[in-house]
Amino acid sequence: MSTSALPYRPHNHDACVAQALADARAICQQRNARLTPTRERVLELIWQSHKPLGAYDVLAVLAEDGHNAAPPTVYRALDFLQQYGLVHRIASLNAFVGCTHAGKHHNGMFLICRSCGNVLELTAPDVAKAVSQAASAEAFQPEDVMIEIAGLCPACRANAPHD
């Protein structure tokens, strides 16, 4: 299996979500973190979407669930999930995606299609290395690396080659 994620290749979405949840449970158990029902539900929603989901999108679905949640509930769940590397925040979209390399406490690189909205998370060692070297050259100590690339995914490029 490749390190790359979902949008481009077809896959069994339910199974993929179930797998992500199972991984999350394992990770939390191992690290003595409580994946409470709300947190798990938020993670599930984010995975089900597969496109970046805003905090208020999550909130809206929780409301449909009958869960009478307020913004802090969602933001707290998201903070927790980020802390344990289960979701990533896409700063350029103010939105969240499920992490496809959960439990590694890494910084991914995101390919964001401006047409279909899908996001692909990559681990690119060459990029990480180049970034780290560039920072070192300035005596800067990196802690959190955000790389977000907006553009066109292969599918959308094929559909609209002349954009």
Add this chain to the structure above:
Amino acid sequence: MSTSALPYRPHNHDACVAQALADARAICQQRNARLTPTRERVLELIWQSHKPLGAYDVLAVLAEDGHNAAPPTVYRALDFLQQYGLVHRIASLNAFVGCTHAGKHHNGMFLICRSCGNVLELTAPDVAKAVSQAASAEAFQPEDVMIEIAGLCPACRANAPHD
């Protein structure tokens, strides 16, 4: 002169702002863009700060100027300045910095000190190349590359080495 910007090395700040404004005027003239008083003032404020400045920070200073501006005034000016490569938006901070490589329509890489708040803009060809290759490998067509690295700058590292 190095390609790197301001925070780390001492410099004559007034001269540096004046230079940025002069460059901006030249770039706009050359491209038939109108660097109106409001736009120029916003650019000046952003340069004077040298730390990322939020739209509402700009708005507050304009208010002190006696300029009775509303948010759209500032956002429009910022859009214009971004469009002509005169400022960059730092997505992870919701804030703006003066571009130190104005007029190139490039995507910089930003080193953001979480302690002092200073931002250093770099042009790192190796990083750009690695990113571009990683995207190509996924058949993704990049259009806008955002690289923001939070961490500790050399000065703050020296002051608090054990964070």
Add this chain to the structure above:
DNA sequence: TTTGCAAATGTTATAATGTTGCAAATTTTC
């Protein structure tokens, strides 16, 4: 088993950031 504490959640309000839409003024072009 209860008591005590820390973690998690609920609740209300509010702050911070960003946009839409339309009218008025200004600048450019013809």
Add this chain to the structure above:
DNA sequence: GAAAATTTGCAACATTATAACATTTGCAAA
């Protein structure tokens, strides 16, 4: 100088995020 296009003013509103404080829950020590 009139028409067209760009820029600005302005009011309202939309979206995203946090503060502050009360309450509940899970878990462990007495």
